[in-house]
Amino acid sequence: xxxxxxxxxxxxxxxxxxxxxxxxxxxxxxxxxxxxxxxxxxxxxxxxxxxxxxxxxxxxxxxxxxxxxxxxxxxxxxxxxxxxxxxxxxxxxxxxxxxxxxxxxxxxxxxxxxxxxxxxxxxxxxxxxxxxxxxxxxxxxxxxxxxxxxxxxxxxxxxxxxxxxxxxxxxxxxxxxxxxxxxxxxxxxxxxxxxxxxxxxxxxxxxxxxxxxxxxxxxxxxxxxxxxxxxxxxxxxxxxxxxxx
Numbered sequence: 691x692x693x694x695x696x697x698x699x700x701x702x703x704x705x706x707x708x709x710x711x712x713x714x715x716x717x718x719x720x721x722x723x724x725x726x727x728x729x730x731x732x733x734x735x736x737x738x739x740x741x742x743x744x745x746x747x748x749x750x751x752x753x754x755x756x757x758x759x760x761x762x763x764x765x766x767x768x769x770x771x772x773x774x775x776x777x778x779x780x781x782x783x784x785x786x787x788x789x790x791x792x793x794x795x796x797x798x799x800x801x802x803x804x805x806x807x808x809x810x811x812x813x814x815x816x817x818x819x820x821x822x823x824x825x826x827x828x829x830x831x832x833x834x835x836x837x838x839x840x841x842x843x844x845x846x847x848x849x850x851x852x853x854x855x856x857x858x859x860x861x862x863x864x865x866x867x868x869x870x871x872x873x874x875x876x877x878x879x880x881x882x883x884x885x886x887x888x889x890x891x892x893x894x895x896x897x898x899x900x901x902x903x904x905x906x907x908x909x910x911x912x913x914x915x916x917x918x919x920x921x922x923x924x925x926x927x928x929x930x931x932x933x934x935x
Contacts, residue, residue, distance in 0.1 A: 694727045699894060706895035708918060709744070710902025714842055714859050716895050717741065718799065719918075721835035722792050722925045726932055730788035731780055734835035734870075735879045739888030740895055742867035745860040752857030757850065761817050762858055766865035768824030769831070769841070773866040776832020777873040783833070789933035792834040796926040799839040800919050811847035819844070824862065831866050832873075 701723035705716035717737050724733035756762050780788065811819070827841035841862060845855050874880040 697727055698724050702891050702894040703898045704921070706898025707902035707905065709895060710899030710904075711906040712902075714856070714863075715838055716744075717835050718796065718838045718922065719925070720891070720895075722796055722922075722929055725789060725792050725835075726925070726929055729785055730792060730834065731874075731879045732884070734780060734832075735874050735884045736887050736891055737835055738867055738871050738874060738880065739885055740892035741863050742871065743892055744895060745863040745867070748856055749860040749864050752853050752860065754857075755851075755853035756857040756861070757854055758817075761820050762861060764817075764820040765824040765858065766862045768821040769828035769837070769862045770865040770869045772825040772828020772830075773832040773870045774828075774873065775825075776829040776834075777870055777877070779829070779833040780879075781877045786933040788834065789929050791830075792836060793926040793929035793933070795830050795834050795836045795839050796922050796929070799836075799843065800922055800926070802839065802843050803915070803919060806847075810849055811844070813848065816844070816848045827862070828866050832870055837862075837866070 701720045702716075704723075705718075705720035708719055709716040721730075721733045721737055724736060783791070823840055823844040827837040827844070830840055831837035841859060845859055850858065871880065
């Protein structure tokens with residue numbers, strides 16, 4: 691139990707470092723590790739509260755930097771709808787399938803980062819794809835707690851300026867969390883204990899973010915990205931082994 695707890699805390703620290711360095715992405719590391727140690731529903735439930743609280747203030751702070759309201763509303767609104775569908779999947783799929791879903795989401799993220807690092811999506815096409823991308827990202831978030839393969843990749847491809855990116859992705863996370871949390875409660879995945887664990891997780895993530903900010907300023911982006919991708923690949927392989935074992 692002590693080893694598992696320490697590993698979970700380390701996962702949150704790494705997630706906080708990633709969020710501090712990039713402005714997003716804590717669940718991409720924390721959820722797979724916690725899911726591997728315990729199970730996917732618990733990992734999703736624990737990270738739901740930190741996701742909501744850590745993104746509310748950023749969404750408000752960057753509210754003036756967002757792209758056109760129609761684009762943001764379509765992306766975030768579809769994400770909320772997708773989170774409903776994904777949470778239903780979370781409640782009904784076998785644990786092995788959920789583990790493979792998380793692993794698949796992580797592998798998809800790694801593959802896209804490696805194969806199409808310079809892919810650019812035009813603003814006009816991005817606006818047309820906002821709702822489909824948001825919905826698919828929401829489904830992944832609800833079912834696996836990891837929307838990054840779609841959400842972050844989609845916004846990165848549009849080459850948004852950092853303030854616009856943060857203002858959009860944080861509102862997307864807030865919209866999903868606001869529908870996901872009540873559903874997690876209704877399905878029995880979230881209790882008072884889970885909320886307390888989530889608040890503790892939030893504290894670890896926030897405390898670790900300055901380290902990520904420091905690393906972003908003193909370590910090359912390429913070296914940092916390679917390290918994260920290798921770590922994610924190892925985590926995903928372990929998830930596959932766990933689900934098949």
